[in-house]
Amino acid sequence: MTQPFTDDRHPAEPYPGARPGHCFVHLDGAGWPVTPDPGADSGWRVAPDGVDLDEWLARHGEPPLAGRMPVLAYGSNANPAKVTWLREELGLPGPAVVLRARCEGIAAVWAAGLRKTDGQRPATLAAAPGVEEEHAVWFATAEQLRVLDRCEGRGLRYQLVRLHTGRVTLFNGGVIDSVLAYTGAGSRRMPLLSGGRPVRCAEVDQRGARRLAGRAALTDGLDVSPVRGAPSPDDWPDRLFVYGTLQPGLSAWSLVEPFTSGEPERVMLPGVLHDTGLGYPALRPGGDGAGVPGHLLRLETPEAALPVLDEYEGPEYRRVRVTLPDGRVCWTYLWAAEVTGMPVLARGWVEKRP
Template structure:
């Protein structure tokens, strides 16, 4: 079982520093390893205590994953010592949740200009079809995202965008479509060209990168949508998994239907229970699990608060991974299930009409 580590094991210099080969949550110059775990409400477990990540965050007085936004970190932001620098220099508060991810069709490459702060060459992001690298995804609170904006020089050096190029896959198999990322917002942060080609950070050290010159590429090849204003955690994903009264044709479908663009049948790992109150209770777990529908919402940030009110205090909204890797919202039961009967075939048609 992995043990907590300190910043000393992952120095920040030279840029971009070293990074753990696993997911972690970081606070007070210490990182705790994080692993995927379907039995946890958040889908993640903090080691060595084996506690749900959301509960670990709550114990520190901080919001859960559902209240955080995924931001791709491909440079120094996955370095634990850099996280401490963000706290000391820019006022970052609260635990940083940093989950490792497989990035397909993307590459961290050296930028054309140097950092004014220390003269080192920073990374920038570029499209590279067929190429695979491992990076990290911050799950940032709105306050933490504002700190990252300042660090990256949003609007000056880098732009905050939703990334449509490539594929970002977390260690739990979840695919983050349209992940937030900081990409080149100026000529100096465009990829540097050496002998007419971009240069991967994984292939060339910082020391050698200093000799690459300053010829900037015309494009980074990325398909992006620039984010205007402050994004919301409710913006992503656009999918919602329903398994009871909110299913098409069910008793509460009339509340759901105006907010839905499309629907399709699927299932979710876990166990469904009959509350005896006219609606079911979903608990996370392994196996083929619970049949239901995945709905694509017109405007998640508008419809989700209404659904939160409808579901009430016994349910909690979380992000879950569907069998095909897509990530969706769903509502899990948080009260006791003792004495409830299981529903192995799901919430039957005769129960929802």
């Protein structure tokens, strides 16, 4: 599919509604498929024109992926018609970015209580060793997350957490560790035990779920860290790929080193490195070579480190999330302008000292 789709192709009823079998962006009752592309700055492109997802968002006056937070959507929030409902009823602003993901070791299961609004049984999240399901990850702005908080009844029906159980992998291979998720906050949103075990939503539809009998589980089995207050897009990930003057031993290492923990790790990032001729290199995504050598740093407090590094890099660079060959996601800084005429640095950056 390359054309926009409308909500009627994916009805919201019965809960949790129908989902597209692909990633998408959604605005004003219409959605556009999104596909991974390592040659795009954002790592994704929007059909049918193949425009970079960040550029598509900018055309609508909205923040790029780097300004958004990944939130696991395992229930109705992956349904396009639900997105429209959020927009019309709760004032959801801007485009919704919903990227499909493979989830291992966790499952959407039916909750113990029914919804008061329509008597349907909602989903909740539970640990599920050995189970693999496909769900989605919303990349939400701070304003959109506040709407999701209201919709999910944060603190009453569900709690917002960072999830440490299982593995969530986007279709581009990026692993979303410690993904934000809404998990049960009370007995009515704990997993329903029917026959002594949770019932996966993939195994029983809504009609069957409403007829289930059982009791609420005492726990969902998940390892989580509750989120206090409002999270920031800078909170995740806590890794940074550096390839120029910020590398260990080079001129700007002293700027970033106080924010790091552990030993820098030598890694290769897919992309092409160019010589700006200005004393620092320019990284662009894509390319068919071995990649760009550099160092992977772990940041103790990304939200403190990144504004300092943003100021150092200046407007010539833009900060994005990129995916290493092993699936780890990290921040890095891409050259924002053209690289036409710049020599390619086949063996990485070597700083020239006066």
